[in-house]
Amino acid sequence: xxxxxxxxxxxxxxxxxxxxxxxxxxxxxxxxxxxxxxxxxxxxxxxxxxxxxxxxxxxxxxxxxxxxxxxxxxxxxxxx
Amino acid sequence: xxxxxxxxxxxxxxxxxxxxxxxxxxxxxxxxxxxxxxxxxxxxxxxxxxxxxxxxxxxxxxxxxxxxxxxxxxxxxxxxxxxxxxxxxxxxxxxxxxxxxxxxxxxxxxxxxxxxxxxxxxxxxxxxxxxxxxxxxxxxxxxxxxxxxxxxxxxxxxxxxxxxxxxxxxxxxxxxxxxxxxxxxxxxxxxxxxxxxxxxxxxxxxxxxxxxxxxxxxxxxx
Numbered sequence: 001x002x003x004x005x006x007x008x009x010x011x012x013x014x015x016x017x018x019x020x021x022x023x024x025x026x027x028x029x030x031x032x033x034x035x036x037x038x039x040x041x042x043x044x045x046x047x048x049x050x051x052x053x054x055x056x057x058x059x060x061x062x063x064x065x066x067x068x069x070x071x072x073x074x075x076x077x078x079x080x
Numbered sequence: 081x082x083x084x085x086x087x088x089x090x091x092x093x094x095x096x097x098x099x100x101x102x103x104x105x106x107x108x109x110x111x112x113x114x115x116x117x118x119x120x121x122x123x124x125x126x127x128x129x130x131x132x133x134x135x136x137x138x139x140x141x142x143x144x145x146x147x148x149x150x151x152x153x154x155x156x157x158x159x160x161x162x163x164x165x166x167x168x169x170x171x172x173x174x175x176x177x178x179x180x181x182x183x184x185x186x187x188x189x190x191x192x193x194x195x196x197x198x199x200x201x202x203x204x205x206x207x208x209x210x211x212x213x214x215x216x217x218x219x220x221x222x223x224x225x226x227x228x229x230x231x232x233x234x235x236x237x238x239x240x241x242x243x244x245x246x247x248x249x250x251x252x253x254x255x256x257x258x259x260x261x262x263x264x265x266x267x268x269x270x271x272x273x274x275x276x277x278x279x280x281x282x283x284x285x286x287x288x289x290x291x292x293x294x295x296x297x298x299x300x301x302x
Contacts, residue, residue, distance in 0.1 A: 013228065016188050016255075065145065068138055068174065070181040071228060 001046045001054055006075045007067045008039035042066060051078055081301045083109040083124040086152070086168075088143045093129030093165065093278060100278040101126070104294035105302075114146040123301040124161040125152060127168030129221070129276060139182060139224045140170030149175055161205055161301060162270040163293075166222055169262075169272030178265055178272045179237070180229030182222075186255025190223040194286070196248030197261055197275060201241050204264055205300035206271045209292045216289035218245075218261075218275035220253050225274040227256035227263075237263055245273055 009015050015037050022036035048054040055076055062074045083101050087094045094111065101109045110120045114132075119125060133142035143149065153175060156162050164172040172178040185191060194217050199210040210216070229237070234257060237243050245262035252259050254274070262273025277290030 013183070014186070014255075016184050016186050016226075020188055065137070065141065068141070068181050070173070070179075070230075071183060 001049055001051070002079045003044045003046055003054060003058055004077045004079065005042045005044065005058065005062060005066055006039060006077070007042070007062075007072050008037060008074075009071055010073050013071050039072075054078070081105050081107065081124060081298050082120075082122040083107070083126070084112045084119055084122045085109045085126045085128055086112050086114060086148055087128075088114045088130065088132035088146065088167075088171075090132055090134055091128045091130035091167070093167075093276065094126075096276075097126045097128045097165065097278045100281040100290065100294055103281055104291055105298045112148060114143065114148050117147045118151050119148065119155060119160075122160075124163070124297055126278075127152075127162065127164040127171050128278075129166030129168060132167055132171065135224070138170075138174065140167060140172075140174040143167075143171045144174035144176075153177060156265075156270055159267070159269055161297060163206060163297075164270070164272040165276055165278060166220075166225070166274055169274055170224065172270060172272040177270050178263060179233045180227055180263070182224050182274070183226040183228050184224055185222065185226050185253070190221075191225070191253040192219070192221040193253070194219045195253050195261075195275060196251040197289075198246050198248055199244070200246050201244045201264075203241060204244060204268050204271065204296075206264075206293055206296055207244050208300060209296040215248065216292075217280070217287060218277055218290060219279050220275045222254060222274055225254040225256065227254075227260045227274070229257065234258055234260075240266070242266075242268070244271060245275070
């Protein structure tokens with residue numbers, strides 16, 4: 001089973017990188033761009049076939065290593 | 081006082097820390113590799129600056145789960161003094177030994193210069209030879225040194241006298257919330273700070289304000 005984990009900064013946590021990207025887009029003439037927030041995407045292959053079990057394992061991975069939950073939140077997505 | 085300095089892959093301030101310790105205490109620290117499972121019998125350990133594991137995933141995230149950190153965490157709970165400098169501070173927050181997190185500098189740039197610091201708290205084994213309110217200068221060298229924690233945590237840190245070092249007003253190099261440069265854990269035996277005291281322990285290097293930190297430890301733990 002293939003999984004994709006999205007890691008982004010929590011709402012309210014300042015994102016200077018996102019701000020810089022937004023600023024650069026503006027400089028390139030993309031003036032209709034509002035706030036920009038950036039994050040990470042991690043693709044994983046799992047031996048587990050049961051989605052509920054895989055989700056529980058991934059949650060554990062996110063809490064222990066993949067995300068720093070002081071500043072980041074995560075979302076898990078599966079593809080066949 | 082017996083001490084150790086942990087060496088992670090891509091630590092780069094480990095030898096500076098070792099020299100600072102030897103110069104102030106007269107005794108060489110043990111250099112301990114990150115994959116070792118047990119610290120030697122020491123009173124004090126340094127997690128040095130650098131870019132452990134290439135800063136992969138997040139600064140300090142990999143190092144926080146290294147074999148030696150399990151032993152350090154267990155011993156810190158029993159009172160071992162742990163000093164995390166720069167990358168070492170990041171490792172301590174990632175390991176859950178200190179609250180909060182270090183984020184990218186507000187100005188996005190790597191900042192490498194001397195900054196003004198105010199000592200806020202001399203009630204610790206790391207700072208007893210400083211005076212409250214003392215103005216000192218340590219160099220910083222970080223790109224991810226922007227300290228962040230939620231308001232409740234910050235209030236608690238301040239209320240419990242756990243903010244040991246603050247950037248001088250107007251000299252905050254990285255956007256750290258409430259100008260925080262260094263904090264203690266609840267038991268006050270773990271200190272993490274972004275600036276580098278080990279780089280100002282010899283007049284030849286431009287200052288000796290950092291020596292006082294190591295002398296405080298020596299006095300407290302000998």
